[in-house]
Amino acid sequence: MQKVLLSGNEAVARGAYEAGIRVATAYPGTPSTEILQAVADNYPDIYCEWSVNEKVAVEVAIGASFGGVRSLSAMKHVGLNVAADPFFSLAYIGSATGGMVIVSADDPSMHSSQNEQDNRNYGRHAKVPVLEPADSQEAKDFTVWAIKISERFDTPVILRLTTRISHSKSVVELGEPVKPNKATYEKDVNQRMILPAIARKMRIKVEERLKKLIEWGEDCPLNIMEIRDKKAGVITCGVTYHHVREVAPELSTLKLGMVYPIPPKLVRKFTDSVKELYIVEELDPFIEMELNHLGIFPKKGKDVVPVLYELNPERVEAALKGEPDPISPPMPSDIPNRPPVLCPGCPHTGVFYNLHRMKARATGDIGCYTLGALPPLSAMDTCVCMGASLGNALGLEKALGEEFNKNLFAVIGESTFIHSGITGLVNCIYNKGNTNLIILDNRATAMTGHQPNPATGVTLMGETTHELDLAELARACGASYVAEVDPYDLAKTRKALEEASESEGVSVVISKRPCALIVRDEWKPALRVDVEACNGCRLCLQVGCPALSMKEKIAVIDRVLCTGCGVCAQVCPEEAILERAVI
């Protein structure tokens, strides 16, 4: 068969195709986003959608399974928290009529996330099997296996990826696709109505299913035992297996492709084959606790393998040798950092500049605009989780009173607002808040790569659809003041923000302007600095635009980076920043 270079995410999409999956759903989230993008780009036979959030994504996939169709739902680790409600019900309901795989892409080291929760724990918590591939080949193969297991054992299957699997590329040998299931629907209340009386019966099924899965795991092809040196052996899973092979090629290994449930006989066979047992796993002592429960205690485990952050070959080597953890590689310390920044021409800048000047308080949310918290804008105070800005603002108001609320704004992007901010808005209005909300509508789910969303009027499959009118929605919820502004116009934006804070009831200001990266053809010529007029006051630097810097006490605009948005020109008291055409 043909060999191709695929990322773990692209390989999962290919696996979905080979497994006969016909419905795939997701909400974008790093490091999982490219799975659905790859499905949409390469496999037109699969219906795919950006759902409004992970909970809805899983519910759509469950519906497909009810209809006899194999389905996949992909999300980042914290997305499974949002989808936990349908997921836990699904664990009881099962997936006998159409196999279901839930892809959880975890982010050890929090490269692009707010926490580093280890979603293998969801397997134990919901009593469903967890598969963990170690490279792209396995990411594809395990997706096919997940569907087989799901249908055979009547259970959803978690396919747990990590950033190093999702975003690493390696060689994949493709397989032949199987025929998809035939879509049918038969009413089956005893399998699908999770009422207490029925759930109590399902509960028994769940325990029996686990026993069968354990039995299957004893000699399944996903768990691979390799005996080399009998002096010591390592139980491991995922990409960590490759780190171990890299630094200690002589050690025997048991690689658990199905990391939950753990097969005790196989584990004992391995521990009996080697003198010393080590467990090397990233993040939580998940395998270790399972083994402890069986009365097996490793010679080396989480006492030496760090529990924090992503592992790599040098950390694994140090742990096995008993040396101090080289937690960060050696780097020169005396050079400037390069933190991520809002892009030149970013429409959020105009809003954050105003909030900064107003000395406003802002509860923030999750997206590119979280970067508005960094200097020089320093315009956001909090960030908790998707949609939290509204609830946080109301809580502050209830705790500190209406006066505090006057200069307090909840700031959220349009995609995040649709994901889980709408309920927060309804709650503010219902509970008689005076909350001021800013929706940053940049016509894309930008941070994850500009996916369309309900406010853009386009679907993942490229079809036009109803475009959600955010202003109408805010009015329908009961907002007393609603304004739409162009954030490139600093004065009008400021005026709307002040009116919002003065007006009674919940106010909503919608900042409307497409992300600069999706309208490159609309960029204006780079601006220039009139060196005679510039007095070096540095006020323009307060905008935080990467295209602006100072050289010899005069502002300089980078011609390649500048998008001509004109925000800095509005800030300059000397009117020294000019359009090029004026020359």
Added chain:
Amino acid sequence: MLIAGVGGQGIILASEIIALSAMKEGLDVKKAEVHGMSQRGGSVVSTLRYGQKVFSPLIKSGTADILLGFEKLEAYRTAQAVKPDGVIIVNDQEIYPITVASGKAKYPQNLDQLLVQTGRKVIKIDAYNIAKELGEVRAVNVVILGALASQLDLNKESWLSAIKERVPKKAVQVNLKAFQKGWEVGEKQV
């Protein structure tokens, strides 16, 4: 090998072409990078390994054979990850981080010297001006790849066919020229 630079410089495309070239020779390849928040103008490092059999996609610090620096400060930041007798190919370009642009920090003026002081062999290439002379500034990455290719043992044909596969159709010719120019500059510095 490591590829270091600033989000937005086309590092992911470059590492893609290297990986594909190695794959075309029947070798095992793994590459790793991080997407998402760091892409917004932050430091980016991609790791790439090829050979008969590759286990980890990551590289132990201080053992990389080659560092491809797309930007000088980022090359210096990553330099110690290269083995002491390794090679650093550095693009002669400076991009100021926001900490420098806003006056909070100073961009080091002696990076060329600092890089040489690391003891690794340094190959400097003015990829921007080479690409500009060819009339396509967007071919900067491929100029750098040419310099890299001159230092590696992969066949030139593999590189050329990988470039043809991954760059936009109408830009193939100029990119092939860019690759050749980069190769020549790299070769001279052996």
